Amino acid sequence: MADAPGGDDPEQGPKGWKPATRAVRGGLMRSQFGEISEAIFLTSGYAYDSAEQAEARMAGKEEGFVYSRYGSPTAEMLQERLCLIEGAEACRVTGSGMGAISSAILAPLKAGDRVVAATALFGSCRWILANQMPRFGIEAVFVDGADMAAWEREIARGCQLVLIESPANPLLDGVDIAAVAKLCRKAGALLVVDNVFATPVLQRPLELGADVIAYSATKHMDGQGRVLAGAILTNAKYMSEVYDPWLRHVGPACSPFNAWVVLKGLETMQLRVEAQSRTAARLADAIAAHPAVAAVRYPHRKDHPHYEIHKKQMKSGGTLLAMSLKGGQAEAFRFLNGLNIADICNNLGDTKTLACHPSTTTHRALSDAEQAAMGLDRSWVRVSVGLEDGDDLEADFLGALSAV
Numbered sequence: 001m002a003d004a005p006g007g008d009d010p011e012q013g014p015k016g017w018k019p020a021t022r023a024v025r026g027g028l029m030r031s032q033f034g035e036i037s038e039a040i041f042l043t044s045g046y047a048y049d050s051a052e053q054a055e056a057r058m059a060g061k062e063e064g065f066v067y068s069r070y071g072s073p074t075a076e077m078l079q080e081r082l083c084l085i086e087g088a089e090a091c092r093v094t095g096s097g098m099g100a101i102s103s104a105i106l107a108p109l110k111a112g113d114r115v116v117a118a119t120a121l122f123g124s125c126r127w128i129l130a131n132q133m134p135r136f137g138i139e140a141v142f143v144d145g146a147d148m149a150a151w152e153r154e155i156a157r158g159c160q161l162v163l164i165e166s167p168a169n170p171l172l173d174g175v176d177i178a179a180v181a182k183l184c185r186k187a188g189a190l191l192v193v194d195n196v197f198a199t200p201v202l203q204r205p206l207e208l209g210a211d212v213i214a215y216s217a218t219k220h221m222d223g224q225g226r227v228l229a230g231a232i233l234t235n236a237k238y239m240s241e242v243y244d245p246w247l248r249h250v251g252p253a254c255s256p257f258n259a260w261v262v263l264k265g266l267e268t269m270q271l272r273v274e275a276q277s278r279t280a281a282r283l284a285d286a287i288a289a290h291p292a293v294a295a296v297r298y299p300h301r302k303d304h305p306h307y308e309i310h311k312k313q314m315k316s317g318g319t320l321l322a323m324s325l326k327g328g329q330a331e332a333f334r335f336l337n338g339l340n341i342a343d344i345c346n347n348l349g350d351t352k353t354l355a356c357h358p359s360t361t362t363h364r365a366l367s368d369a370e371q372a373a374m375g376l377d378r379s380w381v382r383v384s385v386g387l388e389d390g391d392d393l394e395a396d397f398l399g400a401l402s403a404v
Contacts, residue, residue, distance in 0.1 A: 014084050019201075023266045027080030029073060040260040041073045070248050074256040078263045082231055085266065086200050086213060090239035092247055093231050093259055097196065097216020098124055099252030100230025104192050104214040105129075105163055107246035111137030113160040116189075118145035118175055120168035120374040123363035125194070129163070130370070142373070145175040146306055155183045165194040167310065170358040170382040171322045171375055172197070172297045174306030177313060181209025196220075196349075201273040202315045211238070219349030220319070222265040223272050227258040272351065272387060276319040279393060280385035284321045286394045290401045292331065294379060297322040320348060321383050329378035331404040332357055336381065338400035341392055348384035353393055355383045 014026050031039055046065045048054040056062035065071060079091040094100045105128070109115070117129055119142045129140040143150040145164060155162065162184050166175040177193060184191040192212040193205040199220045205213050215221065217229035230252075232243060247253070284298035296303070299310035300317030310317065325331040336344050342353040346361040356362060359378045363371055371377065385393070 017084070019085060020270055022081065022084040023269060026084035027077040027263075029077055038074065038077055038260060038263055041256050043072070043256070044068045068256065069251050069253045072256045072259070074263070075254055075259040078254075078259045078266075079231075081263060081266055082233060086233050087204065087206055088213070088233035089236040091231055091233045092239065092243060093217065093229060093254040093262075094247070094252040095230065095254050095258070096228040096252070097214075097218050097230040100216065100232050101125055101192075101194055101214040102128055103243065103246055103250070103252055104212050104232050105161060106136075107243050108161055108190055109133075109136075109138050114139045114141065114158060115161045115163065116141050116143060116151070116154045116159045117163040118165065118168060118173070119143060120145055120171065120173040121163070121165055122169040122194070123358075123365050125163070125165075126363075126370065127365050145173050146309065148176065148179055151180055152183055155180075155187045155189060159187065159189050161190045161192060163192045163194070165197065166203075166313065167197040167299050167318060167320070168374075169197065170362060171380065172299050172304065172306075172310075172318075172320060173374070174299065174304075174309035174313070176309050177205055177208040177210060184211070185209070197320055198314055198318055199269065199273050199349075201270050202277070202318055203313050206233070208313065211235075217262045218347070220269055220273055221262050221349075223269060223349060223351060224265065225347055225350040225352070227261045229254050229258045229262045273319060274316070275387060276385050277316040279388075279390045280319050280321055280383075281317050282390050283383070283385060283393055283397060284317075287323060287397055287401060290398065292326055292335075292401045292404050294324040294326045296324075319385050321385070323381050323383065324377075324379045325381065325404065326379070327404060329357070329359070332379055332381050334404045335400050338403040339396055340399070341388060341396040342383070342386075348382075350384060351387045353384065353386035353388055355381055358382050 045067055057064045057066050075093050078093050082091045133140050141154050143154050164175045166177060181191050191210045193210040194214050195203060195205050196216045196219050212234040215231040217231050284296050284301055287293055288296040298317050298321040325335060336355055342355050345354040346356040347354055358380055359371055
């Protein structure tokens with residue numbers, strides 16, 4: 001396999017490229033056939049030239065692939081590309097977003113440890129912290145993500161890991177990543193940031209002080225709702241010492257085919273995210289004044305309660321918004337059922353506009369009290385804005401609202 005052109009010269013090679021170039025050409029490895037589109041290596045195992053070579057590779061004394069649960073050429077290309085896009089030293093891809101985030105938070109911990117997390121989290125992430133970690137003897141504490149006094153108090157009490165999403169699922173809550181990172185450094189705690197809503201196009205958690213980033217690559221990175229994948233990014237030492245043993249032996253591996261789909265999705269991610277963000281901002285403004293709408297949450301609208309945080313951290317407001325209907329769940333359901341273009345779907349980051357009712361889908365595993373703690377009730381609808389024409393989406397949403 002030949003490396004991509006450019007070598008290691010920071011001015012000429014991949015590290016000197018602009019983000020859009022990294023997303024198209026980063027990590028490229030070509031076979032002897034000189035293919036333009038990255039190759040898919042659909043194999044579970046790899047042949048060795050000798051028994052001695054097999055021993056050396058398995059012992060880590062010789063570079064090379066040994067088993068696709070440990071890595072594949074296609075996954076390696078994706079990992080290198082994500083490192084270049086994110087500015088990270090090391091990346092490992094997984095079979096799903098939850099495979100990434102669960103590994104990111106479980107691998108570093110042991111019985112007796114303590115985790116501090118923002119209250120507003122994806123339902124499955126919150127379930128792991130509240131229900132599974134106590135079974136492992138790990139304490140989890142939740143704080144209001146915008147309450148810096150609460151962060152300071154709980155982190156100072158002692159913890160080994162801090163988990164945040166910003167913007168958070170589903171109401172786009174914001175957390176001051178740099179401020180929390182400062183508290184984590186002082187306490188010796190690992191800061192893990194789920195950056196799936198913002199994407200590396202709009203927000204750079206490592207530059208803000210995060211230690212680890214986790215992604216569901218199923219979302220904007222694929223971008224067309226085709227495959228499941230996830231990613232963990234951190235420094236090379238921590239990856240080697242903490243995450244690699246976990247990932248190799250627990251086995252949440254990404255298939256070569258899924259890695260290839262995401263690899264190709266990265267080529268257009270910046271174009272898609274920027275275009276979708278423009279339409280999302282327009283749509284948020286269009287529906288905010290409708291009499292059926294009680295509230296709209298969009299990170300770069302000034303009426304968002306965490307507007308200042310998002311404005312500081314994100315280049316734009318992103319591709320998602322949330323809206324509360326005055327008539328509660330009944331009107332939320334009528335609105336969803338009245339949409340003609342947007343689909344009712346609990347995925348996000350797709351080229352198609354998707355809308356869902358978080359209380360009964362993405363966060364249904366949480367009790368009403370747990371949902372209320374993050375400001376969620378049954379009036380809310382989450383919207384992931386796609387690439388359809390803004391005029392068509394605005395007409396679709398206003399028409400559905402008028403029918404509730």
